[in-house]
Amino acid sequence: MNKRTLLAAIAAFALPLPALAQTAPDVAALREAALEDDLAWEITEGLTTEIGQRLAATEAEARARDWSVKKLTALGFQNVRIEPFTMPVWERGDEEAHVLGASAQKLTIAALGNSGSTGSRGVEGDVVYFASFADLQAAPAGSLKGKIAFISHAMTATQDGSQYGPSGAARRLGPSLAASKGAVATLIRSIGTDHHRNPHTGGTTWAQGVKPTAAAALSLPDAEQLQRLLKRGPVRLKLVVTSEMKGQGRSGNVIAEVPGSDPAAGIVLIACHLDSWDLGTGAIDDASGCGIVTAAAKRVADAGQPRRTIRLLWAGAEEPGVFGGAAYFAAHKSEYHALASESDFGADRIWRVEMRLPESAKAVGDRLVTALTPLGIAKGSGEPDGGADVGAVIRAGTAVVALGQSGLRYFDLHHTPDDTLDKVDPAQLRQNVAAWTTMLAIVANAPETIGPAPAPARR
């Protein structure tokens, strides 16, 4: 028995012992100890190194599930299991963009998830530039026949990541809209804020009745190059994008639990996603999220059996369309979730907490805000964004706490080849673990009823 196995054995014994007298753990002590955490790093480093990229429904994602089950079991979690599901599989192929004519040159692109194919011979077309998604919306029907649409935006890095929504429309909806107006292919300026030669991929969706065409992102330097060329005159491009849908494939959620002493008090669901895009190794998106929530759960479990069951959801297939989150909800919607939360916005410092709790749990929220203050975290005034994988659970009326990381650097890396381990700052990662440990220790042990907290009607 080597040291690692010994530690795993000790850990395995640590969890099942019920605390004889249920006392609330010393939250401040847990918080301070978590600032020395190494487990979140160990998980992030392990997943990104030993598995690397983990594109949904690939062999690599399956290896990642096996890795996760082994890891979570060794850490002493209970009811560790894979809940499989099927989903449509998309695969990247070749991808090339060539400026034709007097300024012949190659541009760097990456196909968007769910992109159609040009076929191996590619397509040629004159470029029509749209400074924003709104400009594309204004283009007349049929006006892009035979053209390649190029959609830009002016996304700015913000601490709350709030420009991802509006800027991201170019990626999520642009290719389908351009195709519906006759475009043979669509390029977008990467939905990102860096200036490296690494395009940002990400999912695009096709409206019903629209035949998927090739859709790809230019790196920001390449998007600006194309804009400079367009200022000089018409630009004709040749694109080769051979991505395609590969029928139904298999993915799965990995679930693990810290069983609570009071099953009637409901489940605290904490999530991250195990899959990544295929370009990077998914360090900030979202191995670090799995590291953070898991390290926090382990710390709270080690302090004594919590009142509420803490359930870890390492979701599969978030990136191509939240298939794991949907499968989880379908399987578990009848259970009582007292609260849900997800870490899926990197591992830079948490600066804000937002929450939606029922009136019965107002004191829980107050204790939480007080306990997070020493970590430099303050209460925000907005509606909490719980995270994609717990979105369905939250929309069904579950209470939510959102610990918001700084997004100032996130969209430099998001969905690019640059999403690698070296981008995770161990000190900031530990602050995340401390915040999550604090939150979990409070909500999992709160004597109050937490209960449902329906979201307000959308404006």
Place this chain on the structure above:
Amino acid sequence: MNKRTLLAAIAAFALPLPALAQTAPDVAALREAALEDDLAWEITEGLTTEIGQRLAATEAEARARDWSVKKLTALGFQNVRIEPFTMPVWERGDEEAHVLGASAQKLTIAALGNSGSTGSRGVEGDVVYFASFADLQAAPAGSLKGKIAFISHAMTATQDGSQYGPSGAARRLGPSLAASKGAVATLIRSIGTDHHRNPHTGGTTWAQGVKPTAAAALSLPDAEQLQRLLKRGPVRLKLVVTSEMKGQGRSGNVIAEVPGSDPAAGIVLIACHLDSWDLGTGAIDDASGCGIVTAAAKRVADAGQPRRTIRLLWAGAEEPGVFGGAAYFAAHKSEYHALASESDFGADRIWRVEMRLPESAKAVGDRLVTALTPLGIAKGSGEPDGGADVGAVIRAGTAVVALGQSGLRYFDLHHTPDDTLDKVDPAQLRQNVAAWTTMLAIVANAPETIGPAPAPARR
């Protein structure tokens, strides 16, 4: 006649008019005016946008020569011409690296210039890690038979760029040395200081009698990934690198002049290189260098005919082995070069001037140091590095002034796909033009004899 043609015509008239009374220009006024320069940016933007990458001896480099002749002629320079030469041509092919086995994943690589080929079927081999070039040197003969060598280094960004020499040995000499010890291929940690997923290419050389093998650079995140995997156990890789030599091809130097009033006073040779590696658009390496020296020459010319002829050398084929510099020296070594200088270290702020001048020109150096001080430039104590393309001219005993840019950011970008226009800071670029204008105004008009200044014997 459109506005651009009109301006070109005016410029064409501006230069040939000899200053009736030869007076030294007001250096301070020229320096301050140059801080508003737009020409260096215009050249940098034009070359990188309209041509893009300019790999030596390719069609793109030929287009760049035509572009340059047109531009330099329009700016009013005299004796604008291409001096062609032939050289061995290297071309990049496919390049892939795959970790085999339980941690199967792709690593990001770029072939080094002059790399051999694995053939399209690739090679497989176990990785042998060397923390430095010295460690590879210490490996016994034959010890790498059938293996893939992986050479690392610990390069640090420095203001003077001085770690490029020692760290760069891994790239320049490593693959040949590893091949001589039996390695089937060599990977190096990119000679760079960033952490982006963009490998740094660059030339490697093969010792006589060593058959070229595949040689490629891993991006820094990939090199660290491979190191982490090696800590866990043996790693086997499959490499596909199909770069190859394509026989002799055609390149050329572009030359332009501001004729001086006193041919006996010698030529002031100022250089940059027109070619780039193929991964980026060669903005900092070295379109900006051409912009800087040319804008400075134009400013000095516009102030009145200089005493000495200013000769611009936009060298071809610097990157694969200074073929343009060698061709220039072969053709022009019998001419009297009073001084030589090159801008080939990006366009960040110049902070240091180093020079080697004969005793007769000591006062020239003193005036230069005084005039550069307001730009934040101070005299360094080292031997000047004149630049590769004027290296042969300098080694033959020509005086040299080296205006040293900050290298703190240079090796983040050098030889990567990320060497693009957005990395050039217009304000710092203008400071470069101001420093070069100051230098040129002084040395081209100095009444003193400048004359030969042999370098001290190497230690």
